[in-house]
Amino acid sequence: MAKAIAPMNAARPKVLLVDDVDANLVAFEAQLSKLDCELIRARSGNEALRALLKHSFAVMLLDVQMPEMDGYEVARYARENPQTRDVPIIFVTAMHQTETNALKGYGAGAVDFLFKPTNPEVLLSKVSIFLELHVSRQKLADALEAHKNTLAELEAFNYSVSHDLRAPLRPLDGFSQALLEDYGDQLDGKAKDYLNRIRAAANRMSQLIDDLLQLSRMGRAEMAARPTDLVALANTVVEELRRTDGGDRVQYRCIAEATVVADGRLLRIVLENLLRNAWKFSHKKPQPHVELGCSERDGQKVFFVRDNGAGFNPAHVNKLFQPFQRLHTDAEFEGTGIGLAIVQRIIKRHGGTTWAEGVPDEGATIYFTLP
Amino acid sequence: MSKRMLLVEDNPDDVELTIRALQKNRLDNELVVCLDGEDALAFLFCEGRHAQRDPTELPEIVLLDLKLPGLTGLEVLRRIRSDHRTRSLPVVILTSSSQDRDMVESYALGANSYVQKPVNFSDFLEATRQLGLYWLELNRRPSLKSKP
Ligand SMILES: Nc1ncnc2c1ncn2[C@@H]1O[C@H](COP(=O)(O)OP(=O)(O)OP(=O)(O)O)[C@@H](O)[C@H]1O
Ligand SMILES: [Mg+2]
Numbered sequence: 001m002a003k004a005i006a007p008m009n010a011a012r013p014k015v016l017l018v019d020d021v022d023a024n025l026v027a028f029e030a031q032l033s034k035l036d037c038e039l040i041r042a043r044s045g046n047e048a049l050r051a052l053l054k055h056s057f058a059v060m061l062l063d064v065q066m067p068e069m070d071g072y073e074v075a076r077y078a079r080e081n082p083q084t085r086d087v088p089i090i091f092v093t094a095m096h097q098t099e100t101n102a103l104k105g106y107g108a109g110a111v112d113f114l115f116k117p118t119n120p121e122v123l124l125s126k127v128s129i130f131l132e133l134h135v136s137r138q139k140l141a142d143a144l145e146a147h148k149n150t151l152a153e154l155e156a157f158n159y160s161v162s163h164d165l166r167a168p169l170r171p172l173d174g175f176s177q178a179l180l181e182d183y184g185d186q187l188d189g190k191a192k193d194y195l196n197r198i199r200a201a202a203n204r205m206s207q208l209i210d211d212l213l214q215l216s217r218m219g220r221a222e223m224a225a226r227p228t229d230l231v232a233l234a235n236t237v238v239e240e241l242r243r244t245d246g247g248d249r250v251q252y253r254c255i256a257e258a259t260v261v262a263d264g265r266l267l268r269i270v271l272e273n274l275l276r277n278a279w280k281f282s283h284k285k286p287q288p289h290v291e292l293g294c295s296e297r298d299g300q301k302v303f304f305v306r307d308n309g310a311g312f313n314p315a316h317v318n319k320l321f322q323p324f325q326r327l328h329t330d331a332e333f334e335g336t337g338i339g340l341a342i343v344q345r346i347i348k349r350h351g352g353t354t355w356a357e358g359v360p361d362e363g364a365t366i367y368f369t370l371p
Numbered sequence: 372m373s374k375r376m377l378l379v380e381d382n383p384d385d386v387e388l389t390i391r392a393l394q395k396n397r398l399d400n401e402l403v404v405c406l407d408g409e410d411a412l413a414f415l416f417c418e419g420r421h422a423q424r425d426p427t428e429l430p431e432i433v434l435l436d437l438k439l440p441g442l443t444g445l446e447v448l449r450r451i452r453s454d455h456r457t458r459s460l461p462v463v464i465l466t467s468s469s470q471d472r473d474m475v476e477s478y479a480l481g482a483n484s485y486v487q488k489p490v491n492f493s494d495f496l497e498a499t500r501q502l503g504l505y506w507l508e509l510n511r512r513p514s515l516k517s518k519p
Contacts, residue, residue: 158470159468159470162467162468162469162470163438163466163467163468163470164467166467166490167382167385167467169490170384170385170388170467170488170489170490170492170495171384171385171387171388173490173491173492174384174388174391174492174495175384175388177492177493178391178492202490203490203491205490206490206491210469213469
């Protein structure tokens with residue numbers, strides 16, 4: 001990738017010099033000879049417009065007083081064409097400073113003025129600023145292009161994971177089950193157990209693939225942040241959790257309301273994962289409690305989901321948010337370990353942070369901020 | 372004539388598992404298997420090795436995999452929908468892919484349903500049972516022969 005970009009960067013930026021008087025062009029060239037750029041001459045407005053279409057320029061020095069087409073007209077034509085609209089212009093004029101109002105119509109940022117006779121140092125510094133701007137823009141464009149390529153590769157990778165890695169799992173499960181069904185009477189308990197283990201492993205692998213795809217989708221999903229009531233969103237999740245096995249035993253408490261600026265769909269996924277964890281790890285307790293709360297830290301609102309369940313060993317707290325990392329066995333509490341990784345990815349995309357606290361057998365608190 | 376099904380699937384494991392799932396559900400309709408898209412189109416349009424077939428006898432339903440060697444499933448679907456003889460033929464996409472893009476494109480090209488082949492065979496059994504029930508029992512289509 002880096003190799004492909006190098007030649008583009010290596011091309012020297014170009015500067016267009018427009019003046020009907022040859023002596024002025026020669027003077028510009030002499031003054032700008034120190035700069036690392038390619039100088040291209042145009043002796044009339046028409047020639048300038050042709051050159052603009054042919055090359056990409058970092059900046060043009062444009063004489064105002066020219067016969068036939070004057071500098072303003074050249075500028076107007078250049079601005080009308082999307083291809084040449086963004087080329088910055090430095091007008092070179094003999095006019096008095098007080099008359100420069102006439103030039104203001106050209107918009108900010110990309111227009112500058114020089115007054116004849118030009119001061120070599122001023123000319124040099126103005127042109128070099130535009131050269132730098134051009135180079136950094138080009139770098140940004142290259143980086144964006146590289147980023148787009150990476151995304152496209154990732155997309156292709158996801159597609160093949162979703163498709164090709166899953167396909168071999170079907171015969172693993174299907175033919176194991178076929179053996180159990182058709183030849184079950186010839187198999188002893190151990191043989192059947194082995195076949196069931198193969199099936200379980202194939203199904204688990206399938207779950208892992210789904211989880212991984214979901215995680216990577218979260219990092220790229222389109223986001224539309226707007227004011228959203230976090231508490232109301234949490235309540236819809238809680239209602240669902242209450243309907244799960246033993247879920248109605250959990251005492252739930254929450255703040256009155258909290259409006260945050262976030263993508264509602266993604267925020268719901270965050271709350272779903274945090275509250276489902278809280279329910280999962282606490283519902284075996286005699287008196288399970290779950291709380292959605294809000295505190296303040298360094299003047300910033302910090303939201304948290306707290307439960308009085310199984311907790312975890314704080315020594316491993318930094319593993320919590322990594323994909324497929326679990327601090328409890330599947331036999332105790334089932335899961336694949338993707339939930340908090342998804343939570344972290346979504347909160348990060350909103351510009352917030354996540355962290356956790358836990359005490360074994362006493363409970364856990366997961367914190368997050370949303371700027 | 373019993374209602375025929377056409378399965379377009381290149382993976383022999385999936386062919387075997389689909390046959391098994393259909394049998395388990397007592398869907399003993401004749402099943403024609405084509406291993407790629409070209410052969411499936413040749414079958415539907417009675418060309419090549421299928422030239423002797425009666426063109427009015429279309430299958431009741433086509434089970435179409437998306438990822439096929441050569442012509443892709445989506446291309447096959449496009450050809451089916453752009454020919455007047457097969458325009459209204461029910462096509463069910465049966466695929467490994469859970470990508471939204473595949474689903475959106477399939478429906479845009481006129482697929483009748485989109486089923487992601489589950490890894491778990493019991494789930495697959497249930498999916499084929501419902502497909503069979505719907506497309507072979509409930510669904511009614513005009514017969515080509517009865518056309519004016
Ligand atoms: N409320 C909690 N109390 C105690 N431990 C927790 C709590 N929330 C998360 N953990 C620990 O962090 C691990 C990772 O959590 P995460 O939500 O990512 O995965 P999971 O719940 O195990 O599986 P999944 O969410 O994919 O179904 C859990 O396995 C558990 O060990
Ligand atoms: Mg979880």
